[in-house]
Each structure stands twice: as C-alpha cells, then as structure tokens.
Amino acid sequence: MPGPLSGITVLDVSRVLAGPFCTMLLADLGASVVKIESPGRGDMARRMGPMVGEDAAYFMSINRGKQSVTLDIFANEGPQLFRRLASQVDVLVENYVPGTMERLGLGYDALKISNPKLVYASISGFGQNGPYANRPALDIIVQAMGGIMSVTGNPDSPPIRPGVSLGDSVAGMFSALAITSALHQRNSTGTGQHIDTSMLDCQVTLMENAFSRYFATGEVPEKLGSRHPAASPFQAFSTADGYIVVAILSDDTLLWERFCHAVDAPELAHNPRFADNRTRIENQHLLEQLLTERFTLKPSAHWLERLEQAGVPCAPVNTIAQAADDPQVAHRDMLVDIPHHELGAWRVANTPFRFSDAATGPQGGAPRLGQDTNQVLTTWLGLSEHDLTELRAAGTI
DSSP states (O other), X not given: OOOTTTTOEEEEEOOTTHHHHHHHHHHHTTOEEEEEEOTTTOOGGGGSSSEETTEXXXXXXXXXXXXXXXXXXXXXTHHHHHHHHHTTOSEEEEOSOTTHHHHTTOSHHHHTTTOTTOEEEEEESSOSSSTTTTSOOOHHHHHHHHTGGGGSXXXXXXXXXXXXXXXXXXXXXXXXXXXXXXXXXXXXXXXXXXXXXXXXXXXXXXXXXXXXXXXXXXXXXXXXXXXXXXXXXXXXXXXXXXXXXXXXXSOOHHHHHXXXXXXXXXXXXXXXXXXXXXHHHHTHHXXXXXXXXXXXXXXXXXXXXXXXXXXXXEEEOOOHHHHHTOHHHHHTTOEEEEEETTTEEEXXXXXXXXXXXXXXXXXXXXXXXXXXXXXXXXXXXXXXXXXXXXXXXXXXX
C-alpha cells in the first residue's frame, strides 16, 4: 500500500536535527524527500559519531528514505538551480537563520511566484520575527529558555537537560503536523503558504502543564525528580536491584488498598495521612520514605509481578538495551532494519504512525552524499552530462 503522503514531493534544505526530523516523518508517511546538501561536506550530522564505517549512526537514523543532491545554494548557479527545483515540489523545509534564504532570493515570497502551491516551512530557534529572531539556537538553548530544564532533575540538582533533544525533535514534529495541515488546506484553497516554526514556541507549548499550574497558583514550578506535582504515588522507586515506576492518578480507594497490600504495607491503606490523593501529596515525603523502605527489600521483578496482579499501573525503568529487547516494542515493530550499502542492514527506531489502509515507516536507507545528484538534475531540470561536468568543476554540485 502507498503511504498517506504518497505523491507529495519535499525539497529539504535543512540540517542536523529539527528539519531533518520533520522530513523523516514526512518520508515515513510516504512523501518523496530530496535532501539538498553542500558539495563535499554535506549535512554536519554526517560527521557526528558514533560512526558505523564511514557513516554516522546519527545521520542514518533521521535521513532514511531520502535522496541526496549536492548543490551549493550560496554561490555560482546554485540559487538559480534551487529555484528551478523548488518550482516543482509541494513542500520546502529549511532551518537557516531567519533572513538567510531571503538574501539568496530563495525566500517564500520569491518562490511562490513560480510555485503558488508551495508549502514553505521555516524552522528556527526563535521564529522569523521578534527580538531574538536572529540569535543562533541549538537544542539546549531553547530547552533552557522554555523552562523544561528548570523542572527536570531532583530538587537539589543543577538544571538538567533531558536525555533526548526535545528542543529539536518537538519542533520537527510540530512542523510536520503544520505541513500536513497546510497541504490539507491547499486542497480547498489551491494555494500554499509559509509556515514559521519557532523551537522556543514549541517548548512553551510542550510545557503547558507547568504554565497552567503557575497561572493557577502563582507558584513557580520546581524540580520534583520523577514525581508528578498533582498525584501520589506517581514516581520512580529504587528496588533491591534497580528502579520501577508506580503511577496512581486517582482517588480510587480500592486501587489504593490493592496497592498497599501488594507492597506488603496494608497498614497504609487506612492511614488518614494517605487517605486520598490530596493527603498523599501533602505527606509526600513521608509516603516516599515508607514506600522506598519496602521496595528496596526485594528485586524489581518481584514488585512488578505483585503490582500487575493488583492492577496497579507500574513499569520497570528500562535501559535503552532493555527497551530494545522489550516484547511490546518488538510486537509493534518499533525497531526495524533499513538498507545499508556496506553492512546490508542497519537498525533504527521506526515511525509510530499506524494506518489501517496506508503503509508507513522507513522507505529505504540513508543516502550517501550526493548519490542522487545526477538523476535529480537530469530528470527534473533536463541538464545534460556536459552541464553536470561544468557544474561539478565549478563546485556548484
């Protein structure tokens, strides 16, 4: 079956993570993605280890199923050739500092003249306008400014960046959603539009619960470790051999009683200090101490079996290796192989999209630098072998 975005063509002139993550999602949904890279160097992510032979695992994971065309959009005939390519696509994704594409004559207002149906997505640290618009921004910058680092970690720890690049990847996800929405709108209007995604904006949206609590109480949310600010027990606990998480998010008296019996602490079930969610939050530190004393007596597997039998939401705190071996992850095909030119296959995290009547997931391996340059420029633009030779000699491709 074709993917839901089959027939949509994307010109990807983004680099590293936010933009490539966005176009990876579009490719996993069936779009044809042509990645524009600088001649000789390519996307910086190609050199970010660990390396697998000559290839970066980082690059392979988020550029699978794309074509690679080398084109210097900053010099010689590069901008002209790029404009010709852009006139033939449905979507363009870029993540340069605001104003860069405009100075090259490659901004939305210039390109929509020859391609009024173009959906043009710009991803930047702070958006195309505002006092910070021209500031450079990497993942940790917007995570710091958006507040997520201030609520991550234990109360006595310094600010901590979460272990994944949420600044970049969340912006990529929101951009992919915006692009598919704009394509849907184009079906009725007949025209495309410009999408302005700010990584900082995306972080603020992601922090909705923290902001809502702040505006409701006037209190600035702080680091709580793994705890939930509005539920208890809802956190990680150490056991005799690792960690587990427990999540009770209600005032269900029977659930609380089953939990207390499962952890061999039936006396807690009728203790007035823990009678409901509100009192458990008020006495959180005492409850955490009492439960930790219980959990550390036996290994994780023991407690998980007891809690699951009692119907209490719980889980192990898996390492990446353990998550990779998880039977649910395997059943959902969330780790799949893509082709690799040297190894034959390389394993990557799959897309989470599941459709009843459309195919999704990686559409092929990650491209080698410029491997599709000749094919795209001859097929799309009608260039001859002589043209390609001259462009290569000039460093344009």
